[in-house]
Amino acid sequence: MAKKLVQDGSCPVATTISLLNSQWKILIMRELLLHPSERYSELQHSVAGISQKMLTQSLHEMTADGIVQRQVFPEVPPHVEYRLTELGQSMDPILKAMHNWGNQYLASHPEKRRTNKQPENDFAQKRP
Amino acid sequence: MAKKLVQDGSCPVATTISLLNSQWKILIMRELLLHPSERYSELQHSVAGISQKMLTQSLHEMTADGIVQRQVFPEVPPHVEYRLTELGQSMDPILKAMHNWGNQYLASHPEKRRTNKQPENDFAQKRP
């Protein structure tokens, strides 16, 4: 489970933060909203910069929180897929809001952009 | 300024996270959306559980990021007020999305609620 906050549990915003309490979880969500189902190793590559420790830990907590679902295929070699539960998918508006805001921000503050490539890997558009 | 993320700066979601990278900043924003202007000491009481170190630090970073504006009244005793800039206010949809999701979550998972008081201090409704 995600760590509890100091904050009052009856505040809806604090409740939401307590489940999305790290950058990695949000980025994993973003990835799983783009690709409905992804394997462990795929996530490790698509969520740039994440270590397997943080990936494993985040997936554990998100699973315990009912945001993510783990599916094991009884094969050799092992095959595990992760997908968002309905609860997880219901967070889409939050991610969309973040995406929209970030886009506007980058548009009006081009100097904050760390790369000058085209905005590939865009959240709102599916990739090939 | 907020600490930079490992993640690619061209991702809008990662950009947003890099500015809202702690629970405290989000809760401060929530407070300043409820009350357009608040003093340091008011924030310290309204954002339950925050230490002055974290409050000061968060306000500094948010000011440097252009999310929050600091206004000093040249009086004795000192009087300082903080308010959201336009940029900060434009994050309202993100907070709203978090609020809505948290509300639905608490409605369907009443056992997650840590208090059984009425949901006072609600984000969407102004207080007296």
Next chain:
DNA sequence: CCGCATCCTTTGCGATACTG
């Protein structure tokens, strides 16, 4: 009233090595 500086404990998290 509004902070800043310092100390000190706790936590986060990467690196690395090892298993089913």
Next chain:
DNA sequence: CAGTATCGCAAAGGATGCGG
């Protein structure tokens, strides 16, 4: 492939005391 286990540093953050 998909993890687990352990170590060790670095950052986060609380407590306390001082200063404009």
